[in-house]
Amino acid sequence: MGTSAGTSDQIERLRAEGLAALAASRNESDLLDAKGRFFGKKGAISEILKGIGSLSVEERKVVGSEANRARAELESVFEERLASIREQERVAREGLDRLDVTLPGRCQVPGHRHPISQTMADIISVFRRLGFSVQGGPDVEKDYYNFEALNFPPEHPARDMQDTFYVESDAGDLVLRTHTSPIQIRTMERMRPPVRIIAPGAVYRSDSDITHSPMFHQVEGLAVDRNITMADLKGLLTEFCRMTFGPGKPLRFRPSFFPFTEPSAEVDIQCVICGGGGCRVCKNSGWLEILGAGMVDPAVFGFVDYDPEEFSGFAFGMGVERIAMLRHGISDIRLFFENDIRFLSQF
């Protein structure tokens, strides 16, 4: 070991060389190499510090502090260079690997629910939230359920309200149900009040033009209990319309006739197209008929053996296509059954 001055020179030289080596490093391994040679655990400066024991206390102080200073400086430059080189490498790497994020991902494009099915599901969901349970029934129906038990006697002109398809059968008079109302009878035959059901389904009438289809869909509702009133019916349907068409759409209840309800009502909503001012869709009346309803006729209770003095109830029914047409601005009912994907993918 030489003098302390010689050691200082050596440290200064190592510092200079170390800085030069760090500056010359082009990548992480060059840097690590330089660190190893000059100021790592086994680097030249560390070696000097290891040999410091042979020096006087004075010299030890001087050399120790010089070496530590040099090592700290190199260490700091190293960290700086390392960060900078890593950043350069990252930029270089990612530059090569850059992806076009606008290219399509690998997955299916979601399909579309049929507007009739969607509208029906929405109606069902509203009434289920209002405490109604779903009931189904057959499309090929007995005359008894479709007409007779709903208080359409044979040879009654009320039967003309619905152009009926008949089914060839050896098992009595079968029809394609003209409405979902037979489900009322089937349900009441099966259970005692309280009854609170909705019955969705396909129905059939012998009629075809831009607003009539030989097959279409209805949702029927029925509630029977002690003390059910027409005011309850009004309240429920008002709530339904608010949930379906949004708030602030006035409703109008107008007397009408259905054989299986009395008193009966037709429910109109203020025209969703013109807002009541009058247009082609509402035939200038400002109102759109959206459902039929009424209090269950005592004659119907007679068919299912409910006592009309004890129980009362209401029923209502609506055409799903009609509501879907109003919601989506569809003017020709036939579009629903063409299943043109360009049509379906609009909803």
Next chain:
Amino acid sequence: MKIPYSWLKEFIDTRLSPAQVQESLTMAGVEVSSCRFLGEGFENVVTAKILEKGQHPNADRLSLCRVTDGAVDFDIVCGAKNMSAGDVVALAKVGAMLPNGVEIKKAKIRGKSSEGMLCSEQELKLAEESAGIMILPAETPLGKPLADALGLSDWLLEVEITPNRGDCLSVLGVARELASITGEKVACPETPICEDGPPIGDLVSITVTDKALCPRYSARVVTNVAVAPSPGWMQRRLSLCGIRPINNVVDVTNYLLLELGQPMHAFDLDRLNGPRIDVRAPSEPMAFATLDGSERKIDPGMLLIWDAAGAVAVAGVMGGLNSEVTESTTRVLFESAHFDPASIRRTARRLGLSSESSYRFERGVDPGGTLFAADRAVSLLSRIAEVLPAKGFLDVGGGPARRRKVTFRPARAARIVGTYYSPEKCKEIFERLSFPTETVQPGEWDVSVPSYRFDIEREIDLIEEVARLSGYEGIPTTYPESKAPEFSADDRFVDVTEKACDFLRANGFNQSVNFSFVSGRKWERLGSLLGFDPAGAVRVKNPISEDTTLMRPGLITGLLQNAADNTRRFIEDIRLYEIGKAFGKAYAEGHFEESRLALILSGKRLPSAWSGGPVSVDFYDIKGMVEGLLLHLGAGPLHPVPTNARPFLEDGKAADILANGECIGWFGAVRRELLAEYEIPGPVFYGEIRLQAATATPRPVGIYRPLPKFPPVFRDLACVFPAGVPVGDVLALVRESAPEIEEAVVFDVFTGEKIGKGLKSVGIRMKLQPSDKTLTDADVHSIHTKVVDLLENRFGGRIRTA
């Protein structure tokens, strides 16, 4: 039904405007769908007289007219030829906007100015076509608005009458309805008759054999009739209401049908044998010529009107040719009867003959009004023609009108409607309806209902009257008492379909809705391809078209048609599904219906495959979709097995899916011959699921098992099998071969020269999951050997060595 406002005003002097009448009737349940001003487009059209008619100097076809409205003269260029000086015509002045949309402006036509237009009936929309301009009666005053001159300053109400309100099918009926709303009074016309003729009993006799089908038959006779056209005002009203004027006698009957709702028939008395009338149904089938010239087949039970020699009319439906009023008729019998509604409806339906008359009888004609109508007929005919009415009338089954008594409890009305109606309010409403009331005991009344209100038989009918005439707008909105809803099997089914829709939507499928009826002809023609069983078919008796004769036995034809239609519209990738019923015959209820979910798939696997090129879907895409959906819906475990029971699927590319031993669906590649029928080019894959069967057993609630504490070991093995060995069976065997084998999946299948003819190589990855210790090499080796031995013994499998 159409009713002129002016006619209504003759029966009720209402203070309501036509628009108010429309609103009031509609809100009381008698819907007035339109209320049209008849003089629409007649503003600035006036009556005028042609003073001179000359030739247009510059046009051969045009004439030059000088016309006057009585105050001012006009020069008019006119293209018509049918007028001459002195004619009264309709002059559209400058500013008129005609019903056909033409606006009249001051114009110069070939150098001559024209200050208006002479109108034809066609231009005024008074007729479909017209030969020249309209010539008005010479006595028409000049300068009058044309609407007034033609009686068109009036409104036409279009009224929709529900089947229960037959009593409203007349001017009188609607007037009564209006009176019950406004409280105004109905005024019936007086029916003065100068009975200067011979007593009616000397001229004709009437019996009614079938009293049940004809409870009342009233008649009057007029003699010395001159059959001629009826006056303009009567013809105009009939035409407005859609009835063609014929002659004064027939027009009177039709006029009263519209006015009183009483269908009447006029017989030529001299053409009646006897002369006598009987009403009865024949006991044997027979033929009869109705006055529309058709020969009708009459069945026993159809009510007829007879004279001494034979049938002369189908009661309440249509008269006969043999007794029709003609121009030479001089003596007329007016029939005004009440027939049983159901009987008339049955007859009209079986004859396929619905008339204004049968329409009203079916809905109920007032038995108390027959005689008044007969009186009014004679009185009205006397007003418009020279006649000599016979003395007296005949009235079989006549007598004081029967009123029905119906119990009414005001408290009951409140219970049904949900609002309080005071007894005074109820009484007032019944008064307006002309329903006198009588208190039987406190809170219970007898209400007496007039004979024309067929719809009022029960208390609930009276409650409806109170509710509707008080106005539904007054009913409060309350909410029914809430009860916890039942969760039904159908609720669960709705949830299942919602889940299915979500799954399929996420997988790129659009939803179709097709008709439940299909073309029976098509299913029969393609019977062997579709697997159609004609004996099990549910057929529509009266289809609307050839395409809707059969209730669909399966959903495939609908979706194939949708695929074909969309392919034609340049849509390349078809992913469609439908949820709907399939129909067939069954023993129990005569037929069965089953909810199915069908899906159809063709084109690319992913909509945008920009790397590696597009990949087309194949058999395993439909399989994956069907199985994935079924698992999503909680069905399982699933066992697909090859099938040849689905002729619409390619043999060897078709499978049935079994679950718990039941077939819950099928899928495969659609038969090429079927695709050719629908002109669909590419391969198409199809699956159909029996929804109820598939979801009959809800997936049980999961019970927790402790998670494994020891690491799993994965082992791959490559094994060569004869090509016919089903990989599914191989995997099932591997899974069962040792309890440690938690999972066995196939990761590779290939064939080729390297493997050998008739052989295939299958790569299987096993996951060994110990439950109580870490597996040693020896454990793994022993399981591996066991699996290899089993595969060799059961399937002739042989481990591939590199």
